[in-house]
Amino acid sequence: MAISIKVNGKTHEIDADPATPLLYILRDELALNGAKFGCGLGQCGACTVHVDGKPAFSCLLPLAAVGNREVTTIEGLASNGKLNALQQAFIDEQAAQCGYCIAGMVMRAEALLRVNPHPGEEEIRAHMQPNLCRCGTHMRILRAIKRAADRSTEIGVGHEERL
Amino acid sequence: MTVLSRREILKSGALVVAFQFCSSFPSLAQDAKQLSGSLKRSSFLDSWIRIDAGGQITVFTGKSELGQGIKTALIQVAAEELCVTPENIKLITSDTAQTPNEGFTSGSLSMSESGTAILNAAAQTREILLGLAASHMQVPADSLRAVNGAVESPDGRKLRYAELVKDLDLHVEAQPVSKKKNPDTYSVVGTPLQRVDIPGKVSGGAAYVQDMRLPNMVHARVVRPPAVGAVLQTAVRPSKPCRVF
Numbered sequence: 001m002a003i004s005i006k007v008n009g010k011t012h013e014i015d016a017d018p019a020t021p022l023l024y025i026l027r028d029e030l031a032l033n034g035a036k037f038g039c040g041l042g043q044c045g046a047c048t049v050h051v052d053g054k055p056a057f058s059c060l061l062p063l064a065a066v067g068n069r070e071v072t073t074i075e076g077l078a079s080n081g082k083l084n085a086l087q088q089a090f091i092d093e094q095a096a097q098c099g100y101c102i103a104g105m106v107m108r109a110e111a112l113l114r115v116n117p118h119p120g121e122e123e124i125r126a127h128m129q130p131n132l133c134r135c136g137t138h139m140r141i142l143r144a145i146k147r148a149a150d151r152s153t154e155i156g157v158g159h160e161e162r163l
Numbered sequence: 164m165t166v167l168s169r170r171e172i173l174k175s176g177a178l179v180v181a182f183q184f185c186s187s188f189p190s191l192a193q194d195a196k197q198l199s200g201s202l203k204r205s206s207f208l209d210s211w212i213r214i215d216a217g218g219q220i221t222v223f224t225g226k227s228e229l230g231q232g233i234k235t236a237l238i239q240v241a242a243e244e245l246c247v248t249p250e251n252i253k254l255i256t257s258d259t260a261q262t263p264n265e266g267f268t269s270g271s272l273s274m275s276e277s278g279t280a281i282l283n284a285a286a287q288t289r290e291i292l293l294g295l296a297a298s299h300m301q302v303p304a305d306s307l308r309a310v311n312g313a314v315e316s317p318d319g320r321k322l323r324y325a326e327l328v329k330d331l332d333l334h335v336e337a338q339p340v341s342k343k344k345n346p347d348t349y350s351v352v353g354t355p356l357q358r359v360d361i362p363g364k365v366s367g368g369a370a371y372v373q374d375m376r377l378p379n380m381v382h383a384r385v386v387r388p389p390a391v392g393a394v395l396q397t398a399v400r401p402s403k404p405c406r407v408f
Binding site: 027031032033034036037073074075077078083087090091094096097098099100102103106135 | 229230231232357358360361362364365366367368369370371373374376
């Protein structure tokens with residue numbers, strides 16, 4: 001039985017076991033590279049995507065549980081080929097070593113900035129807690145998130161308007 | 164009968180091997196020993212650097228980008244010795260059909276093996292280009308300089324690399340000694356350059372081995388039995404193509 005899901009604004013009919021983790025559908029059926037398989041246990045955050053704007057571990061979320069909610073992956077952040085402010089901030093801060101965790105980091109941080117465009121250091125740290133980077137790029141990641149938040153202050157618009 | 168110790172057998176064995184190798188391939192054994200880094204294994208310059216008719220420079224490495232940043236670093240090395248900007252270098256990494264075989268990418272060896280090979284191959288390529296320009300311009304090669312993808316003479320004449328490639332033959336073996344730039348004059352190596360792999364990693368680009376998707380590709384998975392001596396009797400095949408070995 002085909003299951004319908006909406007990913008990055010587009011609806012897909014997926015013929016798969018309803019228990020299949022969303023991550024497998026994103027990578028294997030939809031050929032999206034952004035969300036990564038890290039631990040498969042919701043302990044590392046490499047698979048983080050948005051489900052109705054909230055960060056979710058796609059490795060733990062069964063296809064059947066997605067329902068009508070909108071899934072956004074990092075591929076869905078850029079518009080007309082232009083990276084969004086947070087993605088650009090990660091480049092500006094060179095906030096990646098191996099980069100395997102980065103798509104998940106960006107998605108989790110993006111979810112924060114959408115509800116709180118100007119988070120403080122402590123808010124960022126608490127919010128990013130579920131995502132791990134084993135290269136140890138955390139300080140650059142924090143700087144990138146702050147850079148994106150500060151930039152929205154400088155130009156005087158909310159994060160949503162910069163997307 | 165003389166009784167030899169194990170140590171002496173090893174010593175004499177090693178001598179025999181060395182002797183045979185040197186006598187069969189004297190020049191190869193000597194030159195390969197003197198070549199730097201992975202040039203020992205792949206000694207032709209065109210294994211590392213090619214310049215097409217339009218002047219596009221392509222550099223090849225057998226080492227893989229695993230997030231350690233070697234793509235960016237190797238581009239810097241090539242750009243430095245070829246006297247071009249990093250944007251002018253196209254780098255192909257670990258493609259078995261195209262690049263030298265450099266074995267494993269591990270042990271912090273990529274720069275010392277591949278980086279050294281590219282450094283020397285690029286320096287030697289630049290010297291060949293200077294030599295070609297010298298004969299075109301009828302001036303001594305050592306009076307010329309390579310600047311930003313072109314060879315310039317003291318009297319202001321200039322030949323772009325693209326204008327020299329029709330006479331350029333890089334299918335030549337590397338020399339043991341290269342005329343490398345003095346590090347004091349470096350303008351690319353040692354200066355910050357944004358990592359070329361990061362934009363793909365923040366946008367869902369293909370960046371890792373598991374992002375490769377080939378036609379009819381299948382994934383392998385080892386399924387272990389729950390008990391010693393257990394034998395696979397049946398396997399439920401999913402609707403998608405699946406092979407059980």
